[in-house]
Amino acid sequence: MDSIYQKLVDIVGEEHVSNRPEELFIYSFDLGTAEPKSPDYVAAPKTVEEIQKIVRLANEHTVPVVPLGGGLSLAGLAVPIKGGIILDLKRMDTIIEVNERARYAVVECGVSQGQLTSYLEQHYPHLTHSEPGAPPAATIAGNIMIHGQGDLAHPYGFSSDMVNGLEIILPSGDMCRIGSCAVGAGWFTLHPLPDAGIFLGWYGTTGIITKLSLKLFPSKKIRGTGTFVVEDERLVPEIIYKITHTQLCEDIIAYSSAIPPFASELHHINVNIAADSEKELEFKQEIIWDDALGEYIRKGTGGYNGFVRGLQRPQISKTSDYKKGGGFEYVGAIMPVETYPHCYRKGREISEKHSIPYTITGRVISAAHAMMFAWTYAFNRADPETIRQAREALHETDDLVMELGGVIWKPGLYGQKLIIERLDPMTRSLMKKIKELLDPRGIINPGNWEIF
């Protein structure tokens, strides 16, 4: 009998551990183009204590541990590159607390975006969280761990900027808390204690999030999307600058895609607007469409396509079926808004070179401080050639992002390599020291953010 398997059984129970080929097969895959790598074990813990025991066991035997949330990053970030134990954290799915007045929710690491959305709609309809454009099975912890963004990114920034507190299992197996919860107060703020922010963006390599407090925001009675369309991509940055100046929107996304054909080569700017009354909605619409963007309509360089009430939350993505092949992956990048025209033109060139219908999206972060771009490449999972093409296109796009002066968002191994090569030497050294200090045996999600 495999002793590690038996010890995992002792920790989480037989039903929640597997080293059988079926589970090892399924957990070896990312949903994007990353090459599969088989874990040696899959364990699905239910409690913090179980995670601690597993991490200590892994330390004892120097076995990798790879934390997995919804598994929807598409960048291969939870592929067990060096084998070991996949920790499927989705059984830890309790919404522990919603503090209505301080506007935050404390959730376990396996709580999904859809679960929190549904819970708030039912129990706290006047509160909402920034929901990413990911399927509802994506976890909140996974999203903040990769510095995700959601549909409140314009007013409030990255999802990881909305964290009020964290509970982390360190690679040693010890548990620590960050934020006001660390001093026994509520989970209402990450500040003003000394900054211990060495966990977000690290893909779990410095510690496994087990609980987190997420800021909630007012949810107005009317929410919907207005669309502005232009033909000239060079107009997009200034239009975004004008819209963000109004400070009246919840979300701003510019996009262009080959499908549907009638919209190809056009640039749509979706603007989410929320209001508690018709009067408020009318006021906001007038300021945005008439005052801020009226000149484009009058000149004939832009058009207002109308306002549709209601938001699709969670969003339903059908991109994976573009090639009737069950697959897509995208390069995400945090870029200055002014790079939109380049991003569009170059991204389209890459897509067309690889015979992939182009899709380019950019979500505005904060007051146009940055834009999260996504260049999406669909592939047919049953056709290795299309996977190879998509992978090549992704790598070329990673290169493009760095050339254009951006930063790859949630980079996979190829993107991480590009970033690490360009890192300031002292930053590299600091990251290396942090990693060596916290995880001297290199057991947590090894292969990611490895700096030699």
Place this chain on the structure above:
Amino acid sequence: MALNNFPYKDTIHRCFRCGYCKFPVNWMDVNNCPPYARFRMESYSCGGRLWLTRAWLNDQLEWSEHFAEILYSCTTCKNCEIKCPLRFNVDIVNMVVAARNIMVEGGRIPKPVKSFLQNIEIYGNPYGLGRSHRGTWAEENGVERYKDQEYLLYAGCAGSYDERAKKALKALSRLFKQAGLSFGILGNEENCDGNEVKSLGEKGLFDMLAETNINLFKKHKIKNIITFSPHAYNTFKNYYPEYGGDFSVFHYAHILQMLIVEGKIKFIETHKIKVTFHDPCFLGRWNNEYEIPRKIINAVPGMELMEMKKNREGSLCCGGGAGNFSIDLLGGKGSPARRRIREACEVGAHVLITTCPKCLIMLNNAVKEEDLEGHIAVRDLSEIVLDACKR
């Protein structure tokens, strides 16, 4: 490579494993796929099952008892088809059944599935009980054998053999008699309808059952069939026409509603009671009938119908479909039936009503397993209606 002969070879890889299929209609949790809810491993999710199936058909994964159990743990509840936003969603359950067809043809299926199918072939029921006992449930009720009555009441295997289901079927037959409905049964002549056989991938046995049953119905000049089980309702209504079996098929709830509307079932005052309704998959998601049972419950004096959070097309399957009421690949502490009974308690219901003998059996057992006897009871709609119109 079996993939080349798989009827969905051009479709099965289109599942992205986005996970929509795990949710109920309102996204409240990821526990609406019964096997995933039970095991909470990706291998048991709908997408995981499709990926594993393709890998098996493509010789990337060898057959194993565990893989067979994963494939057979799908209850064919259709939650995945409701939730999947992609165009191939209508074929998700068909893909599972087609893979089972291949597994059956290969002769390697889980032992409980084999026993289930063998019992049906030998005894005409999955319980392995004698055909001569099939009609005994009706003896004390004085239900007539079918001659030339207006309706055949098709009891089904669970209604004929399972003690809890028999009790409900007796209530239904008493109701029909009190209302003066012209109906008869086939008694020991009756045979398994085959709905589970088809979903377990035993097409040959299903063909035989369908042809045998259709011939039997035709021999008796049966035109109208009332089924006690939504599973039989689904089979007779949706599958038998392909075999030349064109009958008017009703689930018993349709007939109860008709009798209530016609004034043939009259209620007397009853005690106030908080109840909830569990939608059987084969009445709801498979046949889009959600409202008639609710109309009946609301017509019964004293009933306060409280909906569970997961209702209608978002209902959580009891875990009994595709033979799992007997094969039981989903039993244990986190079983769908035990989850469901807790959901019924959460809304404050004292009685959970259903209209399916498989659901009745599964949920009734779950009450005992969850130690909730005295807190909640599981009853068939026919029992509720009979109690309310007793004289």
